[in-house]
Amino acid sequence: MSEENPQGSISMRGGILVMKGVSRFLAATRKRSSIETTPPKTKSRRKKMSDKENAFKCLPKITEAIKKETSFSRPEIEVLYKIFKKLVALNRRKPQQGKINPSQTSAVIGKPNAIQEGIDRTIFREVLHNTFDIVTENMLMDRIFCVWDKSNSNLISLESWFHGLDLFLRGSIHAQIEFCFEVYDINADGYITKEEMFQLMKNCLIKHPQEEDPEESVKDLVDIIMKKFDKDKDSKVSLEDYKLTIEEEPLLLQAFGTCLPSDRAKETFLSTLK
Incomplete structure (x- = not known):
């Protein structure tokens, strides 16, 4: 993308x-008020x-x-x-002439x-x-932007x-779960499919020169992850599937790519607000 x-x-x-x-x-x-000296305004x-x-x-x-x-x-x-x-x-x-x-x-x-x-x-x-x-790569970055942009402007x-x-x-863990799921649900149909997993992961994984077909390795990994997340065995991951999986293993929250800041980055940014 x-x-x-x-x-x-x-x-x-x-x-x-x-x-x-x-x-x-x-x-x-x-x-400014304590270190600058300015002439009369x-x-x-x-x-x-x-x-x-x-x-x-x-x-x-x-x-x-x-x-x-x-x-x-x-x-x-x-x-x-x-x-x-x-x-x-x-x-x-x-603005361009005649356009907003x-x-x-x-x-x-x-x-x-x-x-x-x-x-x-x-x-x-x-x-x-x-x-x-x-x-992160372009597709995931674009998805994060789209989820932030609630007004679709x-x-x-x-x-x-x-x-x-x-x-x-x-944000609470529940809010973060919903956010990550929405980011990974590329077509916004309420499910994360194998195709979406593949698109998200293929550009994130390190490609080794000796691999004859790197995409096959990604597909194999997607199959493994699908088995882990697909709780109701319908070959796709719903929000409920995703929530249950993260409750069991919180480290899988960002399994399909980083879309939340690290604790260190949050602490650094919050310190600028004091």
């Missing part, structure tokens, strides 16, 4: 900024600074809605909102019809790689951003 996106692509420097810029941006914001300059600060400030109504729907505190919501706006700025571009810019059409929590920006696939990929240590909206992070950082 190709993810070519020339207009939305970012440079290597941009990718690094996604990884390091967030923490530096937040640290700089906290320290004119009225015009003060207005520009005020406008810039307001652009990164989450409205109280939105903050309250997010607080009700997630486990984040008000201070955490403010920080995550700033990060969201920072990431959106990386892929903002002018997709980065301006996703919904805001509490305002379903409001115009709002979003994070595109390229920036989202960099966030998963560089912030949450999720390094081809962007991660503000609402999707907070709900996705809530699951990533503080």
Whole structure:
């Protein structure tokens, strides 16, 4: 599954900024008042600074809605909102004449019809790689994006951003099971089939040069895994099959590819919210 996106692509420097810029941006914001000395501001300059600060400030109504729907505190919501706006700025571009810019059409929590920006696939990929240590192949990365993008707008909206992070950082095991299953259910029909297992695993496994037919090895592995997961013996894995298997062996939660952050990555990210 190709993810070519020339207009939305970012440079290597941009990718690094996604990884390091967030923490530096937040640290700089906290320290600015104590370490910077600036000349007296004119009225015009003060207005520009005020406008810039307001652009990164989450409205109280939105903050309250997010607080009700997630486990984040008000201070955490403010920080995550700033990060969201920072990431959106990386892929903002002018709308084509006669067309609506997709980065301006996703919904805001509490305002379903409001115009709002979003994070595109390229920036989202960099966030998963560089912030949450999720390094995986294109198909699985695309599936993670699709599951986060509940509005099917081809962007991660503000609402999707907070709900996705809530699951990533503080989601229960039951929520994580449902998330992983939805990611692996490629055609969204409620089942993981052998064909879907094969597609997910064939690009994740290390190919050895001496193997005459690497795909046969993948098929053999899929047969073994299917026997493990298929509790009702109907040659496909339902959500109930998946839940029962993970309850027995929690280490199989991400059997078909990494789609959740490591504990270390979660702890590091949460530390930036304090």
